[in-house]
Amino acid sequence: MSKEIIKVSELDPKFKYEIMKEPGGEMITACFACGTCTASCPVTLVDAFYNPRRIIRMALYGMKEAVLKEEFVWLCSGCYLCQQRCPQGVKITDLMTAIRNIAVREGFIHPSFTAQLDFIYKLGNIYEVTEFDNKKRQKYGLPPIEQSTTAEIAQKIIEAEGLDKLLKKEGE
Amino acid sequence: MKYAIFIGCTIPVRGLNYEISARKVLSSLGIELVDIPEFTCCGFPLKSISHEASILMTARNLALAEAKGLPILTLCNACTVTMAEAKHELDHNPELKERINSKLENLFGLRYEGKVQVKHFARILYEDFGLDNLKNFIKRPLHELRVAPHYGCHFVRPKEAYGEFDDPEDPKSLDELVRVTGAEPIPHRHKHYCCGGGVLGVREQTAYSMAKKKLDGAKEAGADAIISICPFCSVMFEGNQKKIEKTFNVKYKLPVIYYSQLLGLAMGFTPDELGFSLNRVKPKALLAKLGFSK
Structure with missing residues (x-):
């Protein structure tokens, strides 16, 4: 992960609305970044590159290209533990699938x-x-x-x- | 009881022992299975590519069984979750259902109404056939064995698709099904964690690290075997066990056997009748404990 400063001019503030239109992506803006997802994640446990809270934050900031281009969303194993536990009802597993669908349409299929x-x-x-x-x-x-x-x-x-x-x- | 059996993609190629033993025990329990050769892929891999295409493929499979008036019995957790989720979405979203139905009619002359039920075979045994009923079929209790049950994530989650027939975070059904056979289900670390199968194609090392945690936990607990009810979990724990041993310089030699094989032994079938010769990590010691030796 680069530690560079995020440039607001390079962000796509509409990205979250695009995600919300996908089945499973509807609740993304309800995330208050508590991190229950990341703390529950069996993938994060062995590979910190995958971090659902960070991916959701990046998506909310509008870091569309980084979210779609990197391997991030493809590393969700789909176990639904985060989705089961999310106090805000964000369907995180389905959300990762929703973002994958967008990535596919934008030419970033894994x-x-x-x-x-x-x-x-x-x-x-x-x-x-x-x-x-x-x-x-x-x-x-x-x-x-x-x-x-x-x-x-x-x-x-x-x-x-x-x-x-x-x-x-x-x-x- | 009569079901359309949904075998899926992994079992015919990498889990014949599961299919052999499941058909054997189910027939012996009086549960009739019907094969539908026109079943395609369950739709699981398509979900990541296109939600709509995945639902369409799944709905077609559902509609086929529905047209025959049969509920679906699955053996694979991924098939189960894909069909249960699609069914849940179609049954709760009339607009989606109508759109998918018009595609189904155009392409295949089929319609999905929503009557068909989908259940994993272990859930059918637990919930519909019943533990008490199952007890009557046990001829040779396996008291010598201590085993580590592995449910696999998609057996109980997401709760939207399954309701709460078992606790989505701390399930008990497979432990109870194991107990019926006389074997002891033992607690083990990371019991309810994912096998890693979902990321095998994306980052092999990450998937192996996840499976390793599970193998470590079962080994530490002194299990004679891991009990699996999903072919892809078995691929991770058994098919890839040698690779994991090599990658992390560890030794497990831990057998992974399907619940249907365990149940079959308790019902009096021989290891040969249950496809044990096809198990990749040879369960010799386990079978010797039960008096089977070659």
Whole structure:
């Protein structure tokens, strides 16, 4: 984290309103910075780079670019402990997801999620069930999994929602 | 009792022992399962990319089961939370429901009404099948074992999606389900913390550090095994155990077994029938305590 002075001219004061329009982001301005989230966080416990209170403060200050560009929001493990405990009813886990959605639209999707989207598009799921896997399933008396059907369905959804533009291009 | 089983993505590739044992015990308990091959990804990974796309994918899966008049039984905590949350949102936001339904109709000729229920299999055993009922099926109580139950965050949180069938911060249901098998559920440090799975793809080291805390706690407590009810938690504790040992220069050799495997042993099935040969950290010592040795 840089210790540079925040320049007001570089802030986007409307960022918080943008977040409030996203499902899960509605309550962000209720945060009074008590830090219950950070104190509860199992990620912060091992990696202080992730600090939900700081991310919320940065978002409220309008530090849009820093919040979206850095890995911050992608490090939430989604355990909902902070959300469970927040005395102000800020849905912090959902808020991180809301900010991720904005980051995606602004071109800052985390590569691990591009990879997952690619798999869903190709398979309808994030893991490939190979012929070998299906033979193994058969050996144990389990029904086969046919991913050509599920892939077709997933493609329809991804294309209808305009997410296909996020997929890796051939050769990338 | 009859359910549509939702297997999810991780189990068919990395958790066959979970599926084998769950199907075995559920069938033996008289719980009938129906497979719906058209189920796609639950929608969990899409949530971070587009809330709307995620809800659409989830709603389609919900609508499929609903059309067959079946409640959904899940095995994975992430599938459970994704479907329960989407259901909660759709059922409480008529505008969203209408918009999603018009997309579902256009794309797939389906509609989601809201009648379908979604529950994790452990919750079904605890809440619907019932502990007293379950006791009648125990043939071989596992009194020799002391185990560390791991719930996984999405079994009880967020409370908006689950109600409060169990305490969202200090749950007891899995401990009680373990106790029914005769095994002793032991307290352990960081019992209710996250496995780290959610950040594995973003920062591997951070995820491993989180899983390490859990493994440390279970090991310290002298557990014979960690009991898991989520395939991705198992990936973190078991699939990645060797990597964690190497990264931090520690040794665990701590078996991670699914609750369905534990219950199956207590119901009199053999380890082979419950897919124990597929467990990555071999639970040899644990099985030897119960008199199974090869």
